[in-house]
Amino acid sequence: MTSVWDTNIQFLQGVGPVRARELEKGLNIKTFGDLIHHYPFRYIDRTRFYSVREIDPDLAFIQIRGEVRDMKIIGAGSRKQRMVVLFADPTGSVDLVFFKGIRWIRDKIKLNTEYIVFGKPALFNGRINLVHPEIDLPDDQSLRGSAGLQAVYSTTESLRDKGFTQKVFSRLIAQALTRIEGHVLETLTPAMLRQLKLMPLSLALEEIHFPRNLKNLQAAQTRLKFEELFFIQLGLLKQRAVRLRAEDGLRFSTVGAAFNNCYKKLPFELTGAQKRVIKEIRADLGSGRQMNRLLQGDVGSGKTLVALLSALIAADNGYQACMMAPTEILANQHYNTVSRFLQGQDIKVGLLTGSTKASERKVLHESLQDGSLHLLIGTHALIEDTVTFKKLGFVVIDEQHRFGVEQRARLWEKTEGSPPHILVMTATPIPRTLAMTLYGDLDVSVIDELPPGRQPVQTIHYPSSRRGTVYSFLKKQITEGRQVYVVYPLIRESEKMDYENLETGYRDIAMAFPAPLYSVAVVHGQQKPEDKAFDMNMFVKGQAQILIATSVIEVGVDVPNATVMVIESAERFGLSQLHQLRGRVGRGAEKSYCILMTGNALSKEARQRLKLMCESNNGFEIAEADMRLRGPGDLEGTAQSGLAFDLHIASLARDGQILEWARMEAQKILDDDPLLDSEKNKILRFQLEILGKRRADFSKIS
Ligand code: ADP
Ligand code: MG
16 A cells, blocks of 8 residues: 555655655655654754853753854865854854855855854853854744754764755655645554543644644654554564463473472572572463563573473473573583483483584484483574474573574474473563563563572773783682683774774783693684684683683683683673673682773763673663663664664653553553454554564565
8 A cells, every 4th residue: 555655755845856865875764754754853942042141061952042243264275164153142252163055154144133043052262162053034934843842853964964954854844744644544543542642643743843832742752652662562462462362382280200300409499589480480381371481580590490490391291392502602511501400310411503413413313303302402503403303392592682583483383283382591681671672472580689609790990001900810810720701802903993802912911821830712703613612611621711702702601610700991892791791700609800991091981881880780780771871772682683673763761661551551452352353453453564564574675
């Protein structure tokens, strides 16, 4: 169905094919609809005028009413050529500075005439400057709403240079809005609009671009954010509803010898949180419905053990299980840990990774097919390989953020008959709003307690000028029998980025920690797998005291004897990543340290991040802060895990409350009409289909 919404913007007055291409290239705006969905990213209050005396350089955008007293060109012909306009009101004067469009200013602006100037003040050589402000005549009424709150649109430098000013955006959008009048189909039901007191869509689109007043603007924002988040939640929860309605889940009703023997032999007591989560999983497994559960827990909180015990319930009911890890190192480690816990028991465990030999593979395949293998641990090879199970009943996916949503879905279809139960585990705590969006179709369990006796890791920030002090500290730790990680953001020197790198670092460390007294292992992403495994093993076995690495060691590695994590150019890493790296230490009984090394020139944001790291050991707290600081788009792993939801206006960082509200309303509607097939919910189903299609198209091209 094409509508006026899909009309190419070249048909707007003042656009045409050339400008249309520029808009597409710069902002991916192709149609009237795209343009209307290019929502303002903020608003400026143009009801208030400042007098020059009130201006201070910390103010955001302001407007002043005054007259031009003088214009002169400075640095004529040089690269720094600029036009400086002396603009005055009765309380004083400021400089308006133009680097571009000088001729236009000279031709249009008249001395001693009243103008309204609008821009961002800054201090330069002791004077207040406004660089490239807008200049209007006081009676310029060509813009709707310009007397009140004025929209500000995001744009690109290149578009700005081509004359796409804020005013031009406003004009084009005003035009597009006029053209779609009468063609705006409401996406929410009349009942929702009435009961939830939401502004109708057609009005909201007007008000978001040309707010009549603050109250209307807020109502429009709420409406549009709600809608965006609501349909994401409705889609996810509908998926969940469909799954829960299908009463074809495997029912694991017994807990038998496999589970009990392992449980009884544990060398420690489970934490309260572990017990609670196992109970939640057991309830799912016995319910007759397919489980899809996300298990969140900080590094070292004991998720692997929970996964193992749950997998043993599958064995107790005659089903096989598999556990999928994101890297070979981690799969190996899981295999070793699990084998240790299952020692002397009648449970057969296999390991399948990229480096499993063909002959071993064959044996594995046979034992999977005849059902004699109970638990298969491995990497991606598990889905990619032609593995088939006799009776697969339980799947564990570790460190989910490395797996795409699609890969998760592929497992559903891997077996015949009923789908296996799925437990997704992530050690990267993610903020609740993000979890609700990324994993909104899953049920969530949280392990929020570390095993007793763990000492919090002490985190310290050092400038790289004090590397000598840090090395002495490392020597002391090594003398006491401990091991050390040193992590670099880059493998080799880069012209573009001024960060420490592994190659130079290695030379440095090899000199400061000479053989044969010390042994240094190296792992990074560009090594051959067998080299990586060799060095990794040296460290795991305690034969190397120092492991130099890039962030490949981020995931999973467990060496309890390692007590120091040094992170070079720590400012280069995001908070979640730093936290993840820090989680490699503090796994044993000894006190552990995380040392964050940085250069001297740090941005304010980097400083905040490092400070938070030094103050907090709580993964959830750090994840929330990370999202606030960087926005969810940049969060570790979200790009890969396919946050295929295009948010135009809502923000997972700021709109948590609206998200909770939207999810609750979506759930209410589904409780009453799980498949949305009643007449009154037809428009919701219709809108979900449209959005689903758009998303599919989007993922095809990207
Ligand atoms: P995660 O996968 O959540 O990072 P692991 O399952 O690897 O954590 O557990 C970290 C370490 O803690 C492992 O050595 C594990 O054997 C141990 N562990 C797990 N649960 C407990 C517990 N309740 N008490 C003591 N140690 C535990
Ligand atoms: Mg783990």
